[in-house]
Amino acid sequence: MATIEGTPGYGRDHLPYGVVLVAGAPTPAVRIGDQALDLAAAEAAGLVDAGGVLRSATTLNPLLAAGPAVWRRVRARLLELFSDPAADATLEELLHPLAQVEPVLPIAVGDYVDFYSSEHHASNVGRIFRPDQEPLLPNWRHLPIGYHGRAGTVVVSGTPIVRPSGQRKPPSQESPSFGPSARLDIEAEVGFVVGAPSPLGAPVPVDRFADHVFGVVLVNDWSARDLQAWEYQPLGPFLGKSFATSVGAWITPLAALSEAWTDAPTQDPPALDYLRESDRRGLDLSLTVRWNDTVVTSPPFAGMYWTPAQQLAHLTVNGASLRTGDLYASGTVSGPRRDQVGSFLELSWGGAEPVTLADGSERTFLADGDTVTIEATAPASGGGRITLAEVTGAVTPARSG
Known part of the structure; x- marks a missing residue:
């Protein structure tokens, strides 16, 4: 079918959701190949049924709030449409x-x-900042450490x-x-x-992850890192983190990742009961990080010590509620090797070991004009792979005043 030709990794086995501007107006969409299907128009035309939530939506939040039964129904219908040659002309x-x-x-975050x-990232950071102490702090293997970020500075790729x-204060x-x-960084x-x-x-x-x-x-x-190093004692990250968090433009639904689940690392000591999973699974995602035109590292997500389900359980165990559009992130993805780390702090070992890029220039941290792109793929049905939407951003100079 013509409708699924285009960029590899974005066929019928993927169908990620996003929002695009059509004639200047935001509309929910699903990506197929290198095209976007207008979901508001599709529901208005009776091609999909999301209970009417897509028709006037300007973000994906109404679809997200509709819950798993609607998510399944919409995806099943899209799979039918993209598999039916008779639907080509309409689509x-x-x-x-x-x-x-x-x-x-x-999404409205x-x-x-x-x-x-x-564990690899936390250990690396500990060795860089606390070389004479144990790399991991005593609580690290007992609970998923996290901090509450700033939703208003989450931006699209x-x-x-x-x-x-x-404020900065070097030693x-x-x-x-x-x-x-x-x-x-x-x-x-x-x-x-x-x-x-x-x-x-x-x-x-912990076993209700997919319900939410x-x-x-x-x-x-x-x-x-310099702002963070001065301010984080004793309360943790603040201005060193809150200025920007970039996310990909297309959200891969959990249904597209059914072949990507894999055994997660064994935990020692065993997690407390509310964090203990009957089927302990992580996602086999292969990430790459490009610094300008140079691939500098390839972090493996499958080795993360705390799983997405454990993170969600811990996030809410004190009674904190979930809201539609909430976003929680894994933390830096790093593997055991230097070419598998997920931050330039680790890649340059705290700035002590410069990285040489393809153009011959050296970096420890980001220069103005640098562009960073993070990409990832995941196993898909039939032995292929899907491509998660990249997240990219270019650094511009600081503003004065």
């Missing part, structure tokens, strides 16, 4: 080439939480990233100074988008 009128539409942030779930300014200085971050992460909400005071059990999470999106949690 053609509702398809827009991606080159002719502008993707925008697909409720809350944003970032975790710290890679392609949004320029303004270099943040703030060589007696007092802090103010100015642009000199140690601007990235964190390659995987994010989980919440659809169905939960009531305040009602924890979400709609899908997966790549995340770059930009980080100003």
Whole structure:
């Protein structure tokens, strides 16, 4: 069928959801190949049935809030349509080439939480910042560490990233100074988008993950390491993290990742009961990070110590409610090797070992004008792979005043 030709990794086995501008107006869409199907128009035409929530939607939130039964019904119908040659002519009128539409942030973000779930990343950071101590703090293997981020600075892939300014205090200085971050970094992460909400005071059990999470999106949690190092004691990340978090423009539904689940690492000591999974599974996602035109690292997501289901259970165990559009991210994805790390802090070992890019230039942290792109693939049905929507951003100079 003509409707599924185009970019590999975006066929019928994927069908990620996003929001695009059509004639200047945001409309929910599903990606097929290198085209976007207008879902509002498709529901108005009677081609899909989401209970009417798509017809006037400007974000994916109404679809997310409708819950798993509607998600399954819409996806099943889309699979039928894209498999039926008789539907080609009708669908053609509702398809827009991606080159002719502008993707925008697909959800109205409720809350944003970032975790710290890679043992390799946490150990590397500990060795860099606390070389004379145990790399992992005593609580790390007992609970998924996280912090509450700033939902208002979550931006769609392609949004320029303004270099943040703030207080910095290098060890060589007696007092802090103010100015642009000199140690601007990235964190390659995987994010989980919440659809169905939960009531305040009602924890979400670890086995109810799929009842609430709609899908997966790549995340770059930009980080100003010099701002972070001065401010995080004793309360944790703040201005060093809150200036920008980039997400991919297309959300991969959990249904498209059915072949990507794999055994997660064994936990020692065993997790407490509310974190203990009857079927302990992680996602076999293969990430790559490009710094300008150079692939510098390839983090493996399958090795994350804390799983997405455990993160969700811990996030709500105190009774915190879920809201439609909530986003929580895995934390930096790092493997055991230097070419598998998910931050430039690790790649340059705290700035002590510069990285040489393809053009011969050297970097420790990001320079103005640099572009970072995070990509990922996952196993799909039939032995193929799907491609998660990339997340990219270019650094622009700090603003004064």
